[in-house]
Amino acid sequence: MISLDPRPAVIGTRLSKIKRIIAVTGWKGGIGKSVTASTLALLLAKRGLKTGLLDLDLAGASDHIVLGTNGLFPKEMMGLEPPMVYGVKFMSVAFFSSNKAVPLRGANVSDAIIEMLAITQWGELDFLVIDMPPGINDAALDVIRLIPQTEVLAVTTSSVLAHSVLERSLDLYNDLKVPVLGVIENMSGREGGRPKNCAGRLRYDAGLEAALGDPDKILMTKFAQDLRKIAVAILKMR
Amino acid sequence: MHEWALAESVIRKAAEYAAREKLSSVSEVGVSLGELQAIDRKIFSFALQELVKSSFKGLSCCKFRILKDPAAFKCKACSKEFTLKVLKRTDEEAENIHFIPEMAHAFLKCPKCKSPDFEIMAGRGVSIKHIRGGR
Numbered sequence: 478m479i480s481l482d483p484r485p486a487v488i489g490t491r492l493s494k495i496k497r498i499i500a501v502t503g504w505k506g507g508i509g510k511s512v513t514a515s516t517l518a519l520l521l522a523k524r525g526l527k528t529g530l531l532d533l534d535l536a537g538a539s540d541h542i543v544l545g546t547n548g549l550f551p552k553e554m555m556g557l558e559p560p561m562v563y564g565v566k567f568m569s570v571a572f573f574s575s576n577k578a579v580p581l582r583g584a585n586v587s588d589a590i591i592e593m594l595a596i597t598q599w600g601e602l603d604f605l606v607i608d609m610p611p612g613i614n615d616a617a618l619d620v621i622r623l624i625p626q627t628e629v630l631a632v633t634t635s636s637v638l639a640h641s642v643l644e645r646s647l648d649l650y651n652d653l654k655v656p657v658l659g660v661i662e663n664m665s666g667r668e669g670g671r672p673k674n675c676a677g678r679l680r681y682d683a684g685l686e687a688a689l690g691d692p693d694k695i696l697m698t699k700f701a702q703d704l705r706k707i708a709v710a711i712l713k714m715r
Numbered sequence: 716m717h718e719w720a721l722a723e724s725v726i727r728k729a730a731e732y733a734a735r736e737k738l739s740s741v742s743e744v745g746v747s748l749g750e751l752q753a754i755d756r757k758i759f760s761f762a763l764q765e766l767v768k769s770s771f772k773g774l775s776c777c778k779f780r781i782l783k784d785p786a787a788f789k790c791k792a793c794s795k796e797f798t799l800k801v802l803k804r805t806d807e808e809a810e811n812i813h814f815i816p817e818m819a820h821a822f823l824k825c826p827k828c829k830s831p832d833f834e835i836m837a838g839r840g841v842s843i844k845h846i847r848g849g850r
Binding site: 483574585588589595596 | 727811816832843
């Protein structure tokens with residue numbers, strides 16, 4: 478008797494109408510990966526682009542808090558259709574966890590991610606932004622394997638520790654032949670050297686915390702203004 | 716209704732398998748449905764029958780045999796082995812597990828030591844158990 482997992486066979490179909498897939502990665506905690514991914518999705522949607530946001534940071538899912546998605550749930554059709562939040566189609570494990578911790582081992586994280594990729598009906602999108610599992614592990618490697626068209630946008634801070642880890646991650650993406658759009662330095666103090674492959678710096682914005690949960694306010698922050706300039710440059714938008 | 720999405724994955728996987736094994740036709744596909752995910756067997760079977768009509772022609776006469784796969788768990792903390800029947804869950808929790816079976820770790824606990832750190836030994840979700848056909 479064989480035992481075949483059928484789900485990966487349909488993932489390519491689910492993503493086939495998406496023009497570009499941007500995986501926002503970060504290898505240190507607290508560097509702003511989730512708020513960067515969520516704000517990037519909001520900025521793209523604001524420009525009239527069909528945009529999706531997929532939170533695959535299962536242990537630390539927080540994009541739903543950034544966007545303020547209280548009371549929303551995917552619609553069950555021929556799969557799950559993500560709810561629309563401020564023009565962004567949004568999918569997260571947070572919809573299914575009832576705000577409880579989800580203690581998953583590596584293989585379980587991969588299984589949950591494969592399930593989400595197999596059953597989510599994105600339809601046509603210009604961009605899908607993925608808030609990646611932190612660092613590199615089974616789950617992150619699975620995403621890269623299952624979504625070969627992924628382009629990485631790495632987030633770091635100005636800390637020498639974050640820069641060191643970042644450089645190792647860039648070497649690995651190179652080995653895995655994953656294109657890297659660039660590196661964003663968040664909460665930038667500008668006191669140190671620029672990170673390798675730097676696409677731009679986001680100023681520390683004391684007003685960002687108070688804007689979380691309200692996309693209108695987020696888009697008015699200095700953080701979003703800086704990110705808009707970087708996104709326009711690296712995604713070659715007018 | 717997300718059974719349709721999983722049924723589509725079974726059809727695609729069977730077609731992939733047939734191509735790889737150089738099968739010109741597939742006569743039967745055995746699919747097990749894990750007790751934990753609680754897939755609606757009727758909807759799933761109907762979806763398979765409908766979706767196969769527009770699939771790889773070698774699958775057009777394929778029968779689908781649906782098999783039950785009882786859930787079994789083993790606690791990582793105390794090694795207790797247990798089944799789904801001894802675990803309590805609300806309707807909302809069961810629905811969340813239906814969509815993402817790994818949510819079991821958020822809602823279910825070992826009946827002996829109450830740890831959420833358990834292994835799903837069997838009966839998680841949808842799996843293909845056999846594909847029979849001819850060259």
